[in-house]
Amino acid sequence: MMPPENKPVSELAKENGISEQTLYTWRRNLKSQGVPVPGNGKNAVEWSSADKFGVVLETARMNEAELAEYCRSKGLFVEQVADWREVCLQANAAPGELKREFREQSKSDRKQIKQLQKDLQRKEKALAEAAALIILRKKAQAIWGEPEDD
Structure with missing residues (x-):
């Protein structure tokens, strides 16, 4: 046992x-x-x-x-x-110590979340721009046709 x-x-x-x-x-x-x-x-x-x-x-x-x-x-x-x-x-740590450690961890977590949100917004904008360019290219090809090689 x-x-x-x-x-x-x-x-x-x-x-x-x-x-x-x-x-x-x-x-x-x-x-x-x-x-x-x-x-x-x-x-x-x-x-x-x-x-x-x-x-x-x-x-x-x-x-x-x-x-x-x-x-x-x-x-x-x-x-x-x-x-x-x-x-x-x-x-058995003092409550003040735990609160301080928790606040510091929470502060660093908030910073990281804010940075990740900024990165996500930037990437979403880039993705939307790329999607718009692809759609415009397809529309232009539909209107004027394929470019001819000289």
Whole structure:
């Protein structure tokens, strides 16, 4: 039930001849001790927030080598743990910091949208002009015919 295999409880019960209730009890006991034990067949991306937080707590004091070994044993990537740690740190950021970051991101997004709208208008005008020239050329050919080669 532990990563990296992370098999569902029902599958483990069938394979090992252990009742599902016993496995659920073991899993609940491990979770109460703070050990991340999804045991639901999901990969690490689909883990619950509590399980991810448990991994962050478990790995908080590990150096790079210990973290790499831990990740190998759990079927995780070091980058995933780093991302989860960053999310945990941001969860307790001051509201003012979050608002400032949001305003800065929003401002840059508005600039980009404005630039893209200008580009789109310019391209639409060019397309309309090209379409008008094609129509005029066809009308001129219909009226005067094909140009003759001398």
